[in-house]
Amino acid sequence: xxxxxxxxxxxxxxxxxxxxxxxxxxxxxxxxxxxxxxxxxxxxxxxxxxxxxxxxxxxxxxxxxxxxxxxxxxxxxxxxxxxxxxxxxxxxxxxxxxxxxxxxxxxxxxxxxxxxxxxxxxxxxxxxxxxxxxxxxxxxxxxxxxxxxxxxxxxxxxxxxxxxxxxxxxxxxxxxxxxxxxxxxxxxxxxxxxxxxxxxxxxxxxxxxxxxxxxxxxxxxxxxxxxxxxxxxxxxxxxxxxxxxxxxxxxxxxxxxxxxxxxxxxxxxxxxxxxxxxxxxxxxxxxxxxxxxxxxxxxxxxxxxxxxxxxxxxxxxxxxxxxxxxxxxxxxxxxxxxxxxxxxxxxxxxxxxxxxxxxxxxxxxxxxxxxxxxxxxxxxxxxxxxxxxxxxxxxxxxxxxxxxxxxxxxxxxxxxxxxxxxxxxxxxxxxxxxxxxxxxxxxxx
RNA sequence: CGGGCUAUAGCGCAGUCUGGUAGCGCGUUCGUCUGGGGGACGAGAGGUCGCAGGUUCGAACCCUGCUAGCCCGACCA
Numbered sequence: 001x002x003x004x005x006x007x008x009x010x011x012x013x014x015x016x017x018x019x020x021x022x023x024x025x026x027x028x029x030x031x032x033x034x035x036x037x038x039x040x041x042x043x044x045x046x047x048x049x050x051x052x053x054x055x056x057x058x059x060x061x062x063x064x065x066x067x068x069x070x071x072x073x074x075x076x077x078x079x080x081x082x083x084x085x086x087x088x089x090x091x092x093x094x095x096x097x098x099x100x101x102x103x104x105x106x107x108x109x110x111x112x113x114x115x116x117x118x119x120x121x122x123x124x125x126x127x128x129x130x131x132x133x134x135x136x137x138x139x140x141x142x143x144x145x146x147x148x149x150x151x152x153x154x155x156x157x158x159x160x161x162x163x164x165x166x167x168x169x170x171x172x173x174x175x176x177x178x179x180x181x182x183x184x185x186x187x188x189x190x191x192x193x194x195x196x197x198x199x200x201x202x203x204x205x206x207x208x209x210x211x212x213x214x215x216x217x218x219x220x221x222x223x224x225x226x227x228x229x230x231x232x233x234x235x236x237x238x239x240x241x242x243x244x245x246x247x248x249x250x251x252x253x254x255x256x257x258x259x260x261x262x263x264x265x266x267x268x269x270x271x272x273x274x275x276x277x278x279x280x281x282x283x284x285x286x287x288x289x290x291x292x293x294x295x296x297x298x299x300x301x302x303x304x305x306x307x308x309x310x311x312x313x314x315x316x317x318x319x320x321x322x323x324x325x326x327x328x329x330x331x332x333x334x335x336x337x338x339x340x341x342x343x344x345x346x347x348x349x350x351x352x353x354x355x356x357x358x359x360x361x362x363x364x365x366x367x368x369x370x371x372x373x374x375x376x377x378x379x380x381x382x383x384x385x386x387x388x389x390x391x392x393x394x395x396x397x398x399x400x401x402x403x404x405x406x407x408x409x410x411x412x413x414x415x416x417x418x419x420x421x422x423x424x425x426x427x428x429x430x431x432x433x434x435x436x437x438x439x440x441x442x443x444x445x
Numbered sequence: 446c447g448g449g450c451u452a453u454a455g456c457g458c459a460g461u462c463u464g465g466u467a468g469c470g471c472g473u474u475c476g477u478c479u480g481g482g483g484g485a486c487g488a489g490a491g492g493u494c495g496c497a498g499g500u501u502c503g504a505a506c507c508c509u510g511c512u513a514g515c516c517c518g519a520c521c522a
Contacts, residue, residue, distance in 0.1 A: 012471065012483065013457045017515050028456095037514065089446095092521075109522085143446065143520065157522060209522090216522085283522065354481055389482035396482095407481055417481090419453040 001347065002369075003382045003394075010394055012299065020216045022329035025149030029398045038145025038153030045398065046325070047257075048346040050156065053190075053321050054135055055217050056187050056343065057158045064180035064239045066131040073137055077103035079112040083297045094141045095226050106139040111294050111316055114161045118312070119300035125165040128302060128312070131173060133160030135321060150282065150326035158319040163312045165304055168242075170313035174206065174289045175245040177317045181210055181285055182252065183232050184319065187445075189341025190328060192284055193227055195257045206289045209259060210319075211281030214330040221281040222263050224255035224271045261281075282327040285319040329399075337369055338399025339422050343445045347380035349438055350400040352391045354407030356383060365406050368416070368431050372404075375439050396421065402441075404434055443444050 001356070008030040018024040026032045031046030042050055055302035058068060077095070080086035086093075086105075094106040114132060122130070135158040145153050178194060185192035190212055197209040211221055230252055238244050256271055258264065259281065268276065295301065295311040304310050332339045340346070349372060353365040363383060372379040380400060382391045388407075395403050405417040410428060418434045419426040429437075 009455085011456055016451090016457070019516080034514090138522080140521075144516095144518095146515085151521080155522070159522090286522065318522055323522065352481095356480095358480095387480065387482085387484065389484080392482050394483085405481080409481070 001378075001380050003380060004384050006380075007043065008369055008398070009043070010397060017027055018148060018275055020147050020150070020330070021333050022150060022216075022326040025329055025333060025397070025399075026148055026326070029338060032149060033383040034148075038142060038151070040149055040152060042152070045346045049340075049344055050322060051354045052107070052344045052346075053188060053324055054156070054158075057135060057319055057321060059442055060180050060187065061133055061158070063158065063183075064131075064176055066133050066180075068134065068201050069121055069132055070134045071107070071110050071117075071136060073107055073139070075105055075107045075110075075113055077105055079116050079298075080105065083112050083115075083294060085112070085441045092140045092142065094139050099119070105134075108138055108140045109318075110134070110136075110159055110361050111314075112298065113159065113209075115294045115298045115300050115314070118161075118163055119298065120296075122163070123302060125302050125304045127360075129162065129164045129169050129173060131160055131162040133158060133317075135159075148326055149322045150330070151218075152322065155320060156322040158321055160317045162315045162317075163300075164314070165302060165310065165312065167313050170289055170291070170315055171206075172242045172245060174287060174315050175242075175249040176239050177287045177315070178208065178249045178252065179232075179237055179245050180239065181287065181317070181319065182248070183237070185210065185284070186232055187343055188324065188328065189343045190324075190331065191228070193221075193223060193257050193281070194252050195221060195223070195259050195281075196253075197259060197286060198261045208253070208287055209283050209369075210285035211259065212324075212327040212331050213279050214282050214327065215280055217280030217282040219281050219283060220260040220263075221258070221279060222260075223257040223270050223277045225275045225277045227252065227255040227257050228277070230255075282323070282330060283320070284324045284327050285317070287315065287317040289313075289315040333399070336393070337397035340399045342401050342442060345401050347400050348377040348442055349379045349402045349404060350377050350395040351381040351399075352388070352395060352403060352406060353381070354388050354391075355372055356385045358408060360411060361406060364411055364416075364431070368404065368406065368435070369433055372438075375435055375437070377438055377442060404431070406431075 010030045011028045014024050017028050018027055026046060029045060030043050077086055093108055096104050098104055114409050119431045126282050136156055139154050142151065142153050145151055159306045162170060164170035164173055192210040192212050193211055194208040199208045204431040211219065256268060275407055291313055292311040294314055301311050328344065351365055351369055353361055361393050369379055369381045399421060401421045403419045405419065409418055415428040415429060416431050416434055417426050417428055
């Protein structure tokens with residue numbers, strides 16, 4: 001993409017009503033614009049990152065054997081009356097009525113709808129286990145939206161639902177989700193720690209939240225620092241293996257890690273003091289096992305291998321995709337702007353032309369831009385007639401992990417400059433070598 | 446939902462107390478110079494002062510009502 005032809009309205013000044021880094025930076029980098037309290041338009045750059053996160057979530061869900069679908073944002077109140085949550089959910093649920101006066105609502109989650117679909121179409125244990133999910137906009141009418149997309153009213157979320165014939169199978173689904181979530185966050189370049197949590201309005205017997213550590217997090221978290229050293233890496237995971245999923249889940253849930261909601265000071269005190277970690281965290285996902293809560297309420301049954309009808313065991317799982325975007329920025333930025341992990345960056349590399357209008361420099365940039373595009377590096381070429389300082393500042397603000405600087409001085413020696421956003425380190429090398437190096441970095445992400 | 450605050454150009458703000466021609470910085474447009482960290486100079490464009498009503502010869506400013514947004518707290522993916 002040529003910056004001169006793109007739509008990325010950046011700002012030098014901080015907007016007055018954005019308080020935290022991710023909110024400020026997303027607005028300044030031209031990623032979002034507020035349309036109403038807690039409701040945002042996603043400008044091209046923000047949308048691009050959102051789609052990348054969404055794709056990673058999809059890929060990891062499918063890898064774990066889960067089946068994508070799409071449910072509507074608007075739901076009928078009837079199903080929610082059946083589960084009893086129409087009254088329980090309170091004012092957080094946006095209630096509306098259609099022209100016939102029928103009670104509708106903008107879905108804050110989808111347990112009722114998916115259970116309805118399931119019970120109408122699945123009757124036998126032979127169709128189980130089954131996990132369905134979708135990634136869709138949700139609306140929760142928060143009393144006090146804030147922090148940009150981190151705590152918006154409208155948000156983009158992956159929510160999935162597993163259906164199993166018995167508890168053991170459902171617990172495997174729980175473990176399988178934990179593993180697939182760990183992998184999802186790792187692929188995004190983030191560390192999100194599973195922590196024992198409260199079940200809240202979803203209800204249930206077991207639940208873990210996933211938290212990204214960041215100073216601006218809304219929860220106080222306590223953990224054994226040993227958990228920070230755990231990595232899934234590229235280990236081969238068989239998502240059908242109950243043992244392997246349980247083993248990985250055990251690995252991550254054995255070190256102490258809890259939010260203030262479930263914190264147990266006595267247990268925490270037993271950890272060697274040098275390993276006691278305490279900080280703030282941003283919740284970016286949660287998994288639940290809630291047994292037959294919804295299947296009982298909504299009469300979702302299957303016939304088991306004994307020929308008897310039994311209520312299905314269920315769980316639900318969510319990843320806040322739009323919130324994740326904010327969380328990544330919170331965890332990865334500096335005073336100059338965002339620092340994107342390679343896996344989710346809006347563009348793979350920024351090309352800065354230091355002397356726009358100079359024949360040689362322009363030609364070198366054009367050639368570089370073309371090669372980078374062919375290599376799939378998705379470059380952003382700053383071809384504006386701006387001075388060097390402005391171009392550097394823009395690149396740093398929007399946070400591309402790599403920058404290639406092309407100027408007459410380097411070209412005289414046949415080199416360009418490759419700069420890492422994270423470390424700030426630069427090296428001079430030929431354009432070919434720079435691209436080769438980047439291609440290697442982006443390979444296999 | 447309790448407490449506090451704000452609304453003036455795309456963004457950040459002054460002007461309101463004490464009513465009398467709508468301002469500043471950044472951005473933006475054009476020109477000249479400049480050219481490796483948001484450069485300089487010159488010339489422009491851009492505002493129903495959140496909305497409605499009232500007081501007044503006259504309201505961004507005073508009064509009343511409304512709306513929107515933000516902050517702290519309690520609550521939440």
